[in-house]
Amino acid sequence: MNLNYPDFFDFICRSPRDAGSKHNGKVRKQIKKFLKDEKISFESSPHRMKVWSVEKAPSVKIIFPFEKKLEALFVKRSVSIQGIARGKIKPAKEILTYETYLWQRLGVYDENDKILFYLIGSEGAYWPQCLDSKREKTPYLMLAGDFFQEVKAGMSENPEMILEASFESKSRQATIENIVILPSENFNGVVFLAHLDSFYNSPGANDNGSGIYILLKLIQNLQGHGFGFIFSDGEEYGKNGTELLIWKMKKEGTLSKIKKIVNIDSAGAGDHLYLCLDAKTLQEFEQNPPLSYQPSFPVHLYPHEDARQYDSWNFLKWGISSVQIGAGSSFSREKKSFYHTPEDTLKNLDKNILEEAFRLALSLGKYFSRKQ
Known part of the structure; x- marks a missing residue:
């Protein structure tokens, strides 16, 4: 090398x-x-682990009371949205990633008040993240800081705001490998x-x-x-x-x-x-x-x-x-x-x-x- x-x-x-x-x-x-x-x-220390790849880039947009496309990123360890999911936005509890970063969170729910997916974001920040939990069953997307704040502001003016989203990701088992040198x-x-x-x-x-x-x-x-x-x-x-x-x-x-x-x-x-x-x-x-x-x-x-x-x-x-x-x-x-x-x-x-x-x-x- x-x-x-x-x-x-x-x-x-x-x-x-x-x-x-x-x-x-x-x-x-x-x-x-x-x-x-x-x-x-050196010692090669391989381990099997589940990894994710994005097959289709996230698509998120406001569809009511006006239409606007939002910039979004996939959050690793998140399950995919199958097809198109749309629903009403509600505030949700904040969430930590990497045991460090505190993100604001919004939930998108269907007409039966069932969670469809979460959006996370923070003022001025747009960093793709990875969920700490390995067992989360709800899809997660991340909005660029400006878009996230815009959605939050829009919610206060339009409580019936509806979002639509879609993306595809795949998980698979892969080998990761730590390389260790201990005298x-x-x-x-x-x-x-x-x-x-x-x-x-x-x-x-x-x-x-x-x-x-x-x-x-x-x-x-x-x-x-x-x-x-x-x-x-x-x-x-x-x-x-x-x-x-x-x-x-x-x-x-x-x-x-x-x-x-x-x-x-x-x-x-x-x-x-x-x-x-x-x-x-x-x-x-x-x-x-x-x-x-x-x-x-x-x-x-x-x-x-x-x-x-x-x-x-x-x-x-x-x-x-x-x-x-x-x-x-x-x-x-x-x-x-x-x-x-x-x-x-x-x-x-x-x-x-x-x-x-x-x-x-x-x-x-x-x-x-x-x-x-």
Whole structure:
């Protein structure tokens, strides 16, 4: 695998790397070839998982008291609407996705007050999401923020507003594969982690091509020094890949050997870096930042509760101290984020902050290694 910038991203962003997809498999194959070329032992940890693909793009429109087409996206783990569903809109309870994002929700009901489908949205946000529940039986669609607010406003003026929607998706069993490197000797307990899959509609240059790139560079720099590395799969399905991996490692007795997770996700675009830390580490870093160099970008510190959507949260729930490294932008609500969109491409990456995130991860890894 060529780690030259931008050749690396030209390859991994050729098409979306959604879990179970062909390109996901090609990327995994190249990662394993890279490890073999570097003479690094690794374990392939495959798991069977249900994945979804969109066969027909969502179509949503207001049909009463006026007609208007709305922009919508499919929500993963949602069942499909069969044929065309139309009904009256009513408010519904808010819903969390990725244990983090709180979305407003509207229900569309038939004449017998039976739920037909849900719409979710939030002011200024339009990110395709994945339901946390694996057993939800009601279809879900996501409206762009402006459209969602327009529908809400229209409901107050027209309580009899009727919506119509249709889309088709298919679910199937697919193999996801975590790639795990844990030294058999002199393991220092520190594991770097990055998810290799992208969202179904996104080439995923930043989310999480940046993490794959940094993880491979860390392997080149730190192999033979007792560090572990995990390329996780299925993160965009509610962190399902690491969830399955943790249960496997727990059963095998290897989970207890991990003392610190350093997760790298979406670290290649923005105007600052951030660290999400467990309470003890956050207090320690606030009092005395342990970096061995002077970062050229601001580094913000947050509690790890702000990072429930990331793979590191799964490890933290098992009592394993975890650090989340990412890059953020101080953009206004008016600017469109390319998170989970087809625009997450190489042109939106910043090589400088990407390299800074690598230096930050390297410095933290060495610091935690000394502590262990």
